[in-house]
Amino acid sequence: MTSNPALRRGWIAVLSTPAFAVGLAGCSPSTTSAVDEDFQRSLQTRLLDAKPGESIEIPAGRYLLERSLSLRVNGVTIRGAGMNDTVLSFKGLKVGAEGLLVNASDFTLEHLAIEATRGDAVKVNEGERITLRGLRI
Secondary structure (H helix, E strand, O other): OOOOHHHHOOOOOOOOOOOEEEEOOOOOOOOOOOOOHHHHHHHHHHHHHOOOOEEEEOOOEEEEOOEEEEEOOOOOEEEOOOOOOEEEEOOOOOEEEEEEEEOOOOOEEEEEEEEOOOOOOEEEOOOOOOEEEEEEO
């Protein structure tokens, strides 16, 4: 349970200082039921290597993933092209339960969909000032 009373009541704080954006160029969305290993590896690497204030842009497309994603850096924004345009599907999930596990504060997730997770679509541990906007979960 978080010590922040606003988060306990389900309120969403707004944060607004992404310093720069990093896209996932060269990754193409999946149009079949196959997992896109390159996209999955690239996105998890971007999340692991993220710096505070960084924005990670996910282009429009439907991306099938078989592993939970994780973020442990404060001040990161993950942004899709729209909740009906950027879809992270965990239908073939083999490792993990949630779609995205966040152990960070000052985090923003916006404009995408997260589907078919075994557990939580987004799980935030010990985070404060979390913004979730324009999501389909």
